[in-house]
Amino acid sequence: MCEPIIAVHDLSVELGGNPVLSGLTLSVGPSELVALVGPNGSGKSTLLRCLAGLQPATSGTVSVFGAPPTDDAAFWRRVALLGDEPAWYPGLTAGEHLELMRAVHGEPRMTVEAALELFALRERADAPPLNLSTGQRQRLSLAAALLRPSSLLLLDEPERGLDAGFRERLGTLLSEYTVGGGTVVMATHDPGLAGRARQVSPTDGRVAA
Amino acid sequence: MRSRGRAPASLLDRYVALFALAVAAAVAGNPVSSALAGLAGRVEVAQVGPGVALVVLAYAGFVAAARAAGPVVVTAADAAWLVLSPLDRPGVLGRTGRVLLLVSVVVGAGLGLGLLAVLGAPDQLVWRLVAALVLGVSASAGGMALAVLGQASQSWHAWVTAGLVALLVVAVVAAGGQARGVLAAVAAAPLSAVTATASAAALASTLLIRRAWTALARIPSRTILAASTRAGHVATATVTLDPGALTWIAEDNHWRARNLRSRPWPSLSWPRSAGSPSPAWLRIARRPGRLAGPVALAWQDWVRAARRPGRLAALLATAALPAVLAGAGGAPAAVAASVLAGALAMAAGAASGARRDADNPSLARLAGVGHRQALAARALLPALLSGVWTATALTGLSLAGRLPAGPWWLFGPLAAPAIAAAALRMARRGPVDHSMPVIDTPGGAIPTGPLIWALIGVDLAVLGSLPAAVALVSQPHEIGGFLAAQAALGVAVLAGYVHRSRVA
Numbered sequence: 164m165c166e167p168i169i170a171v172h173d174l175s176v177e178l179g180g181n182p183v184l185s186g187l188t189l190s191v192g193p194s195e196l197v198a199l200v201g202p203n204g205s206g207k208s209t210l211l212r213c214l215a216g217l218q219p220a221t222s223g224t225v226s227v228f229g230a231p232p233t234d235d236a237a238f239w240r241r242v243a244l245l246g247d248e249p250a251w252y253p254g255l256t257a258g259e260h261l262e263l264m265r266a267v268h269g270e271p272r273m274t275v276e277a278a279l280e281l282f283a284l285r286e287r288a289d290a291p292p293l294n295l296s297t298g299q300r301q302r303l304s305l306a307a308a309l310l311r312p313s314s315l316l317l318l319d320e321p322e323r324g325l326d327a328g329f330r331e332r333l334g335t336l337l338s339e340y341t342v343g344g345g346t347v348v349m350a351t352h353d354p355g356l357a358g359r360a361r362q363v364s365p366t367d368g369r370v371a372a
Numbered sequence: 373m374r375s376r377g378r379a380p381a382s383l384l385d386r387y388v389a390l391f392a393l394a395v396a397a398a399v400a401g402n403p404v405s406s407a408l409a410g411l412a413g414r415v416e417v418a419q420v421g422p423g424v425a426l427v428v429l430a431y432a433g434f435v436a437a438a439r440a441a442g443p444v445v446v447t448a449a450d451a452a453w454l455v456l457s458p459l460d461r462p463g464v465l466g467r468t469g470r471v472l473l474l475v476s477v478v479v480g481a482g483l484g485l486g487l488l489a490v491l492g493a494p495d496q497l498v499w500r501l502v503a504a505l506v507l508g509v510s511a512s513a514g515g516m517a518l519a520v521l522g523q524a525s526q527s528w529h530a531w532v533t534a535g536l537v538a539l540l541v542v543a544v545v546a547a548g549g550q551a552r553g554v555l556a557a558v559a560a561a562p563l564s565a566v567t568a569t570a571s572a573a574a575l576a577s578t579l580l581i582r583r584a585w586t587a588l589a590r591i592p593s594r595t596i597l598a599a600s601t602r603a604g605h606v607a608t609a610t611v612t613l614d615p616g617a618l619t620w621i622a623e624d625n626h627w628r629a630r631n632l633r634s635r636p637w638p639s640l641s642w643p644r645s646a647g648s649p650s651p652a653w654l655r656i657a658r659r660p661g662r663l664a665g666p667v668a669l670a671w672q673d674w675v676r677a678a679r680r681p682g683r684l685a686a687l688l689a690t691a692a693l694p695a696v697l698a699g700a701g702g703a704p705a706a707v708a709a710s711v712l713a714g715a716l717a718m719a720a721g722a723a724s725g726a727r728r729d730a731d732n733p734s735l736a737r738l739a740g741v742g743h744r745q746a747l748a749a750r751a752l753l754p755a756l757l758s759g760v761w762t763a764t765a766l767t768g769l770s771l772a773g774r775l776p777a778g779p780w781w782l783f784g785p786l787a788a789p790a791i792a793a794a795a796l797r798m799a800r801r802g803p804v805d806h807s808m809p810v811i812d813t814p815g816g817a818i819p820t821g822p823l824i825w826a827l828i829g830v831d832l833a834v835l836g837s838l839p840a841a842v843a844l845v846s847q848p849h850e851i852g853g854f855l856a857a858q859a860a861l862g863v864a865v866l867a868g869y870v871h872r873s874r875v876a
Contacts, residue, residue, distance in 0.1 A: 234875055236742035249734035253623045253724050254676030258634035260735075266637035266668035267739045289634050291627045307738055 166229065167192050168315060168346045169214060174223035176209055183209045184365055187223070191348060194341045198360035199350040206365040207350035208246070211317050214348060215244050227315065240268075243313040245304055245321060251292040257303050258288035261310055268311045272343075275310070281336070282306040283329070297324040309336060316340060318349035322356055334359050408501060415492035415701075420555045422699030423490030425547035427483060429693075432539040434479055435515040439532060442599030443519045444468055444591055461589040465596075469588060472520070473581070476513040484508025490700065491559045499563055503570040510570070510577035517577070517584035523595055524587040547696045623724065632679070637668055665741045666749035673725045673753045684757075687718055691764035698774040707774070708844035711765050715787070716833045718761040719754035719795035726750050727799035733875070747870045751792040755866075758795070759788030776849045783840040786858040789866035790836025797869060798829025836865035 169191040176184040184206040191197050199207040212218035213225050216232030225231060232238060251260060261278050265271045279285045282302040292300055301324040308316065316337070322330050334356050337347050351357050415423075446468055462469075488504040518535065521528035545551050677684055694710045702710070726747065729736040736746065763784030769775045808821035834841070839857040848854070 234737075236740055236745075239737045239740035244734075244737055246734065249738070250728050250732035252672045252676075252728060252735065253627055254632075254679050255672055256632045256634045259637075259672075259675070262634070262637045263668065263672060264738065266671070267665045267741060269664060289632055291630070291632065293624055293628050307735075311738065311740075 165192050168195070168228060169348065170224075170226040171210075171213075172224045174210075174213065174225060175221045176206070176213060176218060177221045178209070184213075187365055189363060191346060193346055194344055195346050196337060196341045196360040197346075197348045198357040198362050199348065199365055200352075200357050200362050201364045201366055208319050210365045211244075211246070211319050211348065211350055215242065215317055241313060242315045242317060243308040243311060244317045245308045246319040248300055249304060249307075255291070256289050257284060257292050257295060257299075260292065260303065261306055264307050264311045270312055271310050272312055273310055278306045278310045298326060298329070301325055302329065305333065305336075309340065314345055316345060316347045316349070318347065318351075320351060321349055322351060322353040330355055408497070415490070415559065417552065417556050417559070418549075419699065419701045420490060420559050421546045421549050421552055422696040423701070424487075424555060425543040425696050426693075426700055427486045427490055428539055428543040428546065430486065431483055431511060431515065432536055432543070434483075434512060435519060435532065435539075436536055438472075438516050438519040439522060442523060442596075443472055443516060444523055444588065444596055445599045446596065461591075462585065465588045465591075469520075469585060472516050473513060476516040477509050480509030480512030481505055482508070483512055494560060496563050500566060503563075503566045506570040507573050510573035514573070514577035514580045517580035520584040520591075521580070521587050523599070524584075524591045547692065547699065626680075630679075635675070637671060665739070666745040669736075669739050669741050669746055670725065670749035670752065673722055673750060676724060677722055677753065677757075683721075687721065687757075688761060688764065690714055691761050692768055694765045695768035695772040695774060698769060699772060704845045704847060707769070708841050711762060711769075711844065712833060712837060712841060714765060715758040715762045715784075715791045715837075716794055716798075716830065719758035719788075719791045720798050720829070722753045722757050723750065723795045723799035726796050730800040730802075743875050744870050744873060747796060747873055751789065751796060751866060751870070754795045755788040755792035758791040759785040762787060762791070775844075776847055778849070778851045779855075780843075780851065782855055783837075783843070783858055786855060787837040787840045787862050789862040791833055793866040793869040794829045794831075794833035794836060797832050800873075801825060801828040832865065832869065836861060 167190045169189065171187055171189040174184055174187040174189075175182065187206075187210065189210075199210060201207055209218055213220055214227060214232060216227075216234045216238065227238075228241060232242075252263070255263065258275060258279060261275045265275055273281070279288050282305060284299065284302055284306065287295055287299055292303055295303065301321075305321060308318075321333060321337075325333065330353055337349070337356075338359060341347055347360070349356070349360070444465055446465065457464075484504040484507055487508060488501060491504075493500040515535075518528065518532050522532040523529075546555065691714065693714065694707050697710050698704075698707045729746075736743070739746075761784070763781040766775070766780040766783055770777075770780050804825040805821045806819075808819070808824060811818045811820060837858070839854045839861060843851050843854040
């Protein structure tokens with residue numbers, strides 16, 4: 164039996180005195196695609212933040228790669244987190260943000276050219292990210308997260324702003340990522356994306372489908 | 373219909389306003405009159421040129437700021453409801469016009485006093501003071517009127533640009549000493565000539581204001597709306613008391629309007645020697661997150677700086693200001709403060725990456741670079757720019773004969789690491805803490821939150837460049853010890869700051 168990538172045991176989180184997660188237990192193995200589903204406020208994003216080491220647990224344990232997640236460089240070299248839209252660096256084009264990711268990580272999963280092609284951004288490569296549409300900026304964020312090497316992808320509503328056609332393509336890209344040995348945990352409201360994954364509802368921590 | 377539904381001022385309102393003015397005059401009367409008495413007499417001819425240059429630069433800065441602000445702006449509500457309506461445009465914008473006039477009068481009075489302080493008053497102090505005030509107010513009101521005309525038509529906009537360039541040329545010539553004879557004649561001009569000049573300036577200014585007032589009706593709605601949106605952002609940032617937001621508004625607006633071309637990142641991998649194994653340091657440097665990663669991350673600041681060469685050149689040109697200030701009779705402490713402020717401004721302008729990562733660390737996490745390595749790499753550009761600026765400024769002071777003989781320029785590169793650390797500390801500071809106490813003093817209440825926020829970064833700059841600052845103030849003939857102390861302190865401050873820094 165493979166060692167799980169993520170092991171969450173009896174996790175409870177309270178925010179401002181309100182219980183957001185209660186007694187959640189979850190295990191995610193290598194090459195798994197997991198979708199956190201549920202209504203707004205059910206704790207999907209909070210769980211992702213716990214897995215990223217950005218939200219301390221009130222009780223219970225969280226383990227990622229066999230250790231509690233920590234907000235440090237060694238952790239982030241293995242984990243790519245995509246939550247709200249990042250603050251883009253001033254003076255750089257969309258393409259140069261991808262160049263930056265390639266140069267920082269040294270051995271990317273794909274070339275910048277390939278990423279621009281794959282995420283339909285070739286025409287807008289020279290535009291500053293703030294001049295892109297909401298959907299294009301989300302595609303750029305996804306391209307940056309998928310271009311760099313990683314073992315675990317944590318995505319918070321990756322379908323945000325994307326058209327139906329690209330959502331389908333994103334599902335394929337995430338499946339390919341898991342085939343390559345990566346693990347994906349995403350919070351999503353998109354039935355198509357969730358349908359490709361093992362669905363987990365944070366409200367009760369059980370496998371929903 | 374009025375754009376403001378305010379009730380007319382009552383008798384009590386007028387009494388309170390007059391009483392407040394009388395109290396202000398009684399309190400400020402004595403210090404102001406003694407300061408004005410100090411203006412009487414001739415000034416040293418050598419100080420006139422640099423002094424005039426500073427006054428002219430201040431005036432050019434005022435006109436440039438007015439033009440950058442709009443200057444005709446209205447509140448968000450007026451912009452939404454009144455500008456795009458068939459209402460009489462001068463009626464809608466009249467209040468803005470009066471505010472601009474008031475601002476011009478206040479700034480102009482300051483400029484006039486500055487001019488009198490620089491040129492001196494050989495005789496008839498009161499009349500020369502009146503003439504200087506008229507000249508200053510005429511110049512600032514005329515400049516503001518030109519800025520308004522520039523907002524209304526493109527041809528006036530070009531004239532304002534030409535005027536600003538001409539002012540810069542005048543400042544350079546005045547500071548350079550080429551116009552010493554002319555300036556000496558101006559300083560010794562008889563009162564009749566001064567009166568004639570002030571009257572002509574007042575007449576020209578009145579004509580420009582008249583023209584600008586009628587031009588209010590012709591200002592295109594889109595320029596008023598754009599300026600008002602900009603002012604709205606500024607107001608929001610001011611109301612929430614988060615001045616850091618202003619930098620991003622200006623920065624993002626600039627890049628949104630630019631046409632850029634993507635460039636590949638420079639290769640940061642060293643060629644591998646065939647056959648022989650690489651040395652250990654090279655293997656470590658090649659590992660992601662060790663050297664190549666942080667440098668690649670910090671390269672963003674270099675790209676940004678290279679894409680604004682005009683701004684960089686303008687900032688570097690300000691390295692002449694400490695020499696001009698010293699030439700105008702500025703005290704050594706003031707000159708040292710101007711060197712420190714310029715160096716810090718230069719470095720802080722090149723720390724946008726650190727500022728953005730501190731505001732929102734999403735991209736930094738995606739990059740997966742250790743925050744200490746990233747900070748060390750991001751210190752390179754601010755250190756280089758502040759080092760070059762300070763070395764240039766100190767060379768200028770040496771050439772102008774304001775410093776004793778010696779390699780003073782070396783303080784630039786030696787203090788640069790500390791200044792870079794200060795710029796990074798400034799860039800990474802959080803928002804203003806409004807929960808800090810407010811201290812009541814006889815001069816008014818002082819909110820400590822914004823005060824402490826403003827001092828973050830400046831503290832490290834002062835501490836880290838203390839040997840250079842002490843040397844500049846005391847001006848010893850032997851500076852070897854100061855240079856050695858500065859070299860050690862500069863490196864220690866940067867190393868200490870990077871080592872003690874925490875994840876944003």
